[in-house]
Amino acid sequence: MSTQIYRFNKLIAIMLTPVIFAACSAGPIKPEGADMARNNLIQLQSDPQLASRAPVAIQEAELAVRAAEVPQENVELGRHLVFMADRKIAIATFQAQSRLSEDQRKMLSEQRDNARLDSRTREADRAHSDATAARREANLANMDTEIALQQAADLQRQIAELNAKATDRGLVVTLGDLLFDTGKATLKGGAASHLGKLAAFLNQYPDRTVMIEGHTDNVGSEDFNLGLSQRRANSVMTYLVSQGVASNRLAAYGKGENFAISDNESASGRQQNRRVEIIIANTAARQ
């Protein structure tokens, strides 16, 4: 009885041992695709941009590839392990790419900030130069105003020098009979300095027209006096033209003895009546 049982046990032991080894120890077949997975993993591990950016996922992929590389008796299990390894490698690759993008983002953000800064700086520069230009223009305007004021002051001073009077008809400059010899229409030498100032004034304000009127006292015939006043007015006009005043701005009239400004009874009154009046229009000529 006991010998029989012993034999039976021996038989079981002999039969089971190879079964156990066959079933539970590794068979000789390495799963298909494991080598490819290893290649892919090596490629990822040797990529300088990606290798250091997903260390945990790459480690997991390494373990999965190692598991897939173990020769398997069970083809289905081998296929499963290779699939897992492939997926783990892909996951690691994408994670590394995400991290790479994030790392590049810092650089991109710097680039964008620099571009923005540049554009702001240029805008500010432009605004600054605009402001400078505006200031310059304002200065010029101020200068114009100053010049205008200066000119107005000059005009006032010159008018005062010419003994001009402001009237409704315009500025009236009265030249006394001292400029002419009695009964003559020729200008005396001393008249030049007085008329020179008038000519300079007229040249300075070229838009003003001028009327030259000759007047006499009541000594002598009326016709003679009319002719004399006209000739004297003409003499003044000729002189002004010779000094560069355009003739189309000038008009000469002989008014004779009829527009006395003083009585003709006294010598001083007659002297005041012998005169040439130069009327400078206030407004600019229409031409």
Place this chain on the structure above:
Amino acid sequence: MTHRLTTMKVMGTHRSPLQLITAGAILFSLVACATVPQPPNQELAAAETAITSADQARAVDYASAELHEARTKLAAARAAVQQEKMILAQQLAEQSRVDAELALAKAEAFKAKAINDEMMKSTDVMKQEMQRNTGDKQ
């Protein structure tokens, strides 16, 4: 029953090395090769979590194929549990999980790249605008 009791009695009395090896071999074969059919609950839960994460990251926009595969395999794993094919169920659950994880990783990578592309584009636009303004000034 009688037979096993007898055997044990014999083993207790003789204690030969061969008998010990035999007993060990039987025990080992029971433990190693005859898996107790337990559903792979842990793997199934992990797959489900991974799919949820991928969904929340809108992986469907970038990796719909992988996400779809993950869902299909999870369903297949549950079906395998019903059929008490536990090893198959576990493998399907594991595959479903890595599919979902891949969908998530792929979506994140695409999104990250899209952001970078957008930043590069806006920088280029700014540079062009700047050049145009400078051109106007000159």
